[in-house]
Amino acid sequence: MIRLARIPLPRETAEYLKQYGARVETAADQKAVANELWSRNTTVRTKVRPTLKDTLGEMAAGHQRCMYCGDNQGCAVDHFEPVARNPLRTFDWANHLLACSVCNSHHKRDRFPRDETDGSALLLDPTCEEPLHHLHLNLAAGSYTALSAKGEASIDVFGLNRPVLIKGRREACARAGLFLGQWTSSWRCGDRDTADQIVRLAWNQPLADVLASMFHQAFHPAATALFAGQADLLALLLDADTREAFGSGAGEGRST
Template identity: 75%
Template sequence: MIRLVRIPLPRRTAEYLKTYGAKVEAADDRRTTAEKLWRHNRTVRTKVHPELMRTLGRMAAGHERCMYCGDNQGCAIDHFEPVVVNPLRAFDWANHLLACTVCNSHCKRDAFPRDERDGSPLLLDPTREEPLRHLHLALSVGTYTALSVKGEKSIEVFGLNRPVLVKGRTEAYTRARVFLGQWQSAHRRGDEAAADRIVHLAWNQPLADVLASMFHQAVHPAAAVLFAGEEDLLPVLTDQSTRAAFGRDLPAADPPIATEADTPMP
């Protein structure tokens, strides 16, 4: 899971959402009304859903990758806060994410854990916060560990450590190293067009969270430990020209990563 930037909807689509959101708010049975409008209303299905999918696809990593697992193509509009939990957010643009069938229909479904103290969500919304502050990716083995309760619940609900993702991340790590080497070669020989193509290809691979984690961990105070045995990567990942070329809003370094036993939970 990587940080994503929410972009504005086309004006007409935003107006549709406002109109149907008002219908839900005015209804006596908000849940039934929201579900009926979302699933069965002709205008919603033919005019709202397609534009939401297009806009979410533009926001997503790679080629319309799922915003949760980052592996499969996103093929569904997920309500981050499910309609059954809060029907008033059924037509709230800030509540819509792009998800694959596995994450949306098999893993998350209507799950929405909350903090017992203040009711705040305990799942990560990558359009609202930096997931890497809650999740640590062990690059060499492809598994996530939690740095917070949000990270723990997100791993559990989204199935972020299911075997196919773990295997995919280890392969993505190898691919990322190849891309970085190719970028260095192109940059050194002054072929900036080729270097730019390599950057584009690298970020458009499935599981872009691996590449983001590599850059994130390279500037971490514990980087020497995190890349033990692979110290050759650190000069590449920390080089300012490399970081500028790969150009995403890479997260700043956090305090040293704690062990599971001493990681504070919010």
């Protein structure tokens, strides 16, 4: 999971959301009306949902990657807080995320755990908070460990440690190292066009959370141990030119 910035919707779509949200709010049976509008209303199906998906695709990492696993292509507009739990948020733009069918239909479904003490949501919304503050990625193992209750719930509900993701992250870690080495060679040769292309390719790969975690962990107090036997890679991750070239994802490491 990687931090994402939410962008504004087209004005027409925002107006539709406001209109349909008001209809749900005033309905006697809010859940029934919300489900009817979202699933069967012609305008919602042909105009609203496609625009939501396209806008979320612009926000997503890589080529419209799922905002939960970061591996598969996002194919569904997911209600972060499910309609079954809170129909009033059915047409709330801040409640829409892009998800793949595996995360959406097989893992998350209508699950939405809350803190037993204060009732706050326990799932991570990558458009609202930095996942790196709640999840630690073991780069060698390819698996996540929780740094908070939110991290623990998110690993469980989103299935972030399913075997295919663990295997993919290990490969993504090796791939990221190759990209960093290729970028360095191009940069030192003065080939800025190739260097820029390598940056774009690196961030567009599946599981971009691996690259973000690598930059983040380079500033960890135990970085030497975390990158044991990879001194050259750690030096690249700490290099100011590298971090500037790779942008905001690299800059997150400074908050450790």
